[in-house]
Amino acid sequence: MNYIKGAKLTYVGVWHFTRLTYRSVLFVLLLIGYIRYRFNYGHPLMMEIEKVPAIIYVVWAVFVIEMIARFFPSKYESPGCQKQFAQNYIKTGETEIKIPDNNATLLVALLWIVFNGIFGALRMTGVLDDGAMILLCSAYSVCDMICILFFCPFQSWFLKNKCCASCRIYNWDYAMMFTPLFFVSKTYTWSLLLLSVALLVRWEITFYRHPERFSENTNAYLKCENCTEKLCTHKKQLHKLWAQIEASTKERMKKLSNSEE
Numbered sequence: 263m264n265y266i267k268g269a270k271l272t273y274v275g276v277w278h279f280t281r282l283t284y285r286s287v288l289f290v291l292l293l294i295g296y297i298r299y300r301f302n303y304g305h306p307l308m309m310e311i312e313k314v315p316a317i318i319y320v321v322w323a324v325f326v327i328e329m330i331a332r333f334f335p336s337k338y339e340s341p342g343c344q345k346q347f348a349q350n351y352i353k354t355g356e357t358e359i360k361i362p363d364n365n366a367t368l369l370v371a372l373l374w375i376v377f378n379g380i381f382g383a384l385r386m387t388g389v390l391d392d393g394a395m396i397l398l399c400s401a402y403s404v405c406d407m408i409c410i411l412f413f414c415p416f417q418s419w420f421l422k423n424k425c426c427a428s429c430r431i432y433n434w435d436y437a438m439m440f441t442p443l444f445f446v447s448k449t450y451t452w453s454l455l456l457l458s459v460a461l462l463v464r465w466e467i468t469f470y471r472h473p474e475r476f477s478e479n480t481n482a483y484l485k486c487e488n489c490t491e492k493l494c495t496h497k498k499q500l501h502k503l504w505a506q507i508e509a510s511t512k513e514r515m516k517k518l519s520n521s522e523e
Contacts, residue, residue, distance in 0.1 A: 274491045275411075277338050281328075282407035288321065289400040296393050307393030322450050329436050329457050333464065340410070340491050342425075342432035345483055346468045351475045352482040360479040363421035363430050370420050370431060378441045385445040395442040396451075402439040411493060425494050427484050430476065433465035 271279070292307070299305040311317060332339070335347045344350050381398060384390045409416065410426055423429050436458035443451040469476055478484040486494075 272490060272492050274338060274340055275493055278340070278407060278410055278493070282404070282411060284324075285400070285403045285407060289397075289404050292397050292400050296397050300391075300393065306391050308391070308396065311393075318450055322454065325436075325454055326457060329454075329461055332433065332436075332461055337490070340432070341427040341483065341489055342429050342491075343465075345427070345475050345481060346433070346465060346472075348472075348475075350481075350483045351472075352488070354480055354482045356479045358479055359473050359477045361430060361473065361477050363423045363428075366420045366422070367430055370416055374438055374441065381442060382445045385442075392446045392448075395446050398442045399440055402442075406435050406439055412497065424478075427489055427491065428476075428478055430469075434462055437462040 295310065296307045299307050299310050332343055335344060335349055341350070381390065381395070385392075385395055414426070416431065417423055417426075417429065421430060426432060437455075440451075440455045440458045443455040446452075474480040475483075482488060
């Protein structure tokens, strides 16, 4: 990956940060509401939210529009999800399809199911309520953007892909985000879950029918020089800043220790 010093944030990057902002605001408001109504008044969060259905309609509509947009090519979306479309397939002349992270996808899926199964069991036994599951979804939505913009554990620990553009499971994000909604029996929650699963199924069908679109070796669209996102440059800047902070902290602690001696 090439590092472009002083690279400006692209329009795709701006869209990512915009989503991070409003998803974070939503999570904070839900968390405050959950604590307030659950612990102070003993009321379920969902009961209070459903008193103002306009809130549900707006949030539901935002995520539905985001997901529907993923079914179509868009210059405002990441190459990570756009590589599935035929118009973004740029032949390299190579025929060998190389997707080194493909074998780890099953492991990621199993871990995600087991992890969320724990929360599901807690919901079914009454330890958690619908509000907690909604709050969990909101937390996932924020983590989704953190994975794209700052650090992705799936990339670093399991899939080992170079960046989001070559991520094998990029379009799994909404299905993973809305997994807890399986345990919330509401029309608006299950509609979000079903649409997210449809997005995932479409992605998987495309992968198995056209794997050449998902491999950098056969699709030049995934190469760094054709990237419209350039988020790797900002991630490197962030990692460099973090390393500098750590080094500075260690130096200060060393000086403080020597002065005390």
